[in-house]
Amino acid sequence: MRAEPPAWAPGPAQAAALLEEAADLLVLHRDFAAAVERCEAGCDSLGPGPGPGHESFAEVKCSLCVVGIQALAEMNRWREVLSWVLQYYHVPEHLPPKVLELCILLYSKVREPQVMLEVGGSWLGSQANRSLPEFGSLLELYLARVLLPLGRFGAAEELVRGCPALDSERRLQLLGTIGDSRGRWRQEEETRPEAEERQDPAAETLLGVLSQKLLTMLTLLRRTLRSMSNHFCLLPYKKMLLATFLLYLVVVRLDPASPTSLPFIYKLVQLFRQAWAAVLSPVHRPPIGD
Known part of the structure; x- marks a missing residue:
């Protein structure tokens, strides 16, 4: 007698079905815990990260992580988001641009930008990621939401000057923004003791x-x-x-x-x-x- 196959059998088709179910649980039913459960099952069915045979399923895995991030945030479990994502991509350099963007926005919103300092720097420092069309926009987001709020002006200038995805005009604009932020930071530091x-x-x-x-x-x-x-x-x-x-x-x-x-x-x-x-x-x- 043949054994019954598991309800969540590994495979891309099952991952896509779990993605659809997780999205319904998130948006329609507001069952966030069940949505995270479906996302985890879908990611597990796709295997351990990027590699041969998984390129065509990268979008499904990315979408599963996006839904999972939103569900964790809805449950006020945002502190778990980064570690939860990295268990499926293992290293920051392998994070999809959309997932990295969502993580930066999330930790910026909860005023914990330092969480993304090392992760964002590692992703932007990867040569493989510099050819992606989203690289420039993610660099600017990382500057505005992570480096500048933390006062890392030197690292911000170094990152802008060494980015080949930026043309000279945009590079000058960003360097001007960094200079303005440094000036405001110093002014606040000077006025704080007086206050x-x-x-x-x-x-x-x-x-x-x-x-x-x-x-x-x-x-x-x-x-x-x-x-x-x-x-x-x-x-x-x-x-x-x-x-x-x-x-x-x-x-x-x-x-x-x-x-x-x-x-x-x-x-x-x-x-x-x-x-x-x-x-x-x-x-x-x-x-x-x-």
Whole structure:
């Protein structure tokens, strides 16, 4: 009795069918995990990367990877994308232009361009890839989304000058863009310390104002308690309750989670201790119980 063939038998026809199924799962059914599963099965059926006998199936494999990348991104698993793709192409130089483009755009969008720094450099440095019609556009994308945001201006200029796919006019334009980006980068570096210096005196001024207000409020509280003690028999714990409640209101309104509020809270504790010692004079200090 013959054994039944597996549902996902290896072969280009099965890979094409899995590609169509994965696209439906991605777009129509929004079942991203199942779409990734179909893409993996399709890539496995096509064999381990480029080589004799696989050239005619390169487009199907590329499309499977594109669908898989989109499905992983939809599941917020973008950190797995590069390693997931490289398990089917093994080295960055073998990545199809469309897959490389999609990876650069993805990691740029999530503000992690450094992930593609080495991969993109290896792909662009391959002599075999320089003859591809997409080489020039990918070089410009790599410059704009990876090198310039990371401040790699020297590497960007070297890459542009050594690219034979660029004519002299386009090369000058890109070198001008790199120069403009370097200028903006330096300007931001110079203005950043000045902004921090301007922010520190402002924070100290605000801290001083708030500290003075708190001290004034506690002084008024002390006077009020003394005035009331002449007419009512207040218990000492009422003083503590009112002062603690005042401290709670001030601290909560300042948002202790903010880093700028930490030094103020420290000073606030010191002020509270001093005010508390003044409010609870030895005459009204509560007795110590067991």
